[in-house]
Amino acid sequence: LVLLLFSWCFIFFTEYSLILLIVGIIILDLSVQAVHVTNQSMIFMVRPEARSRLTAAYMIFYSLGSALGSIVSTNxxxxxxxxxxCLFGASISALALLYWMITYRFTAQITGTSDVK
Known part of the structure; x- marks a missing residue:
């Protein structure tokens, strides 16, 4: 999520450099894919027997979020x-990072992925 937020710094300067846009897009894509894989692995730890249903629900909401983001970005x-x-993208990334920071302790206790007490 930090890399996702950081990628918008590069993308913001598209007017000045096409290379910065390319670097920003690469960082954005890699970070989104990492978040995507992490989200799914965390979901699977909670209910491994429901992988198909969880994946379907996750992908529906992922697609709806993508569509909504496209509509809002166009406006x-x-x-x-x-x-x-760019400000909108960075804001969404910052909100995701803030949400993760707030819920990390609770999520780690449920999934057993950390020694957080």
């Missing part, structure tokens, strides 16, 4: 341009 671009889209 933001129309009103605030590229800087607005």
């Amino acid at each position: 933001i671009y129309a009103n605030a341009g590229w800087n607005g889209v």
Whole structure:
């Protein structure tokens, strides 16, 4: 999630450098894939016998979030341009990071992935 947030710093400077856009997209893609795999592995630890149903539900909400993000980004671009889209992307990334930080202790206790007490 930190890399995801960091990627928007590169993407923001697209006007000045196409290389920064490429670097930002690579970092964004790698971090989104890492978050995706981590989310699914955490879900599978909780209910391994329900993998198919959990994967289906996860992918439905993942797709809905992607569609909603595209719609909102299009509207933001129309009103605030590229800087607005980058701010929106960074804000969503920061909210995800904040949510993880708040819920980490609880999630670690449920999944048994940490020595958090």
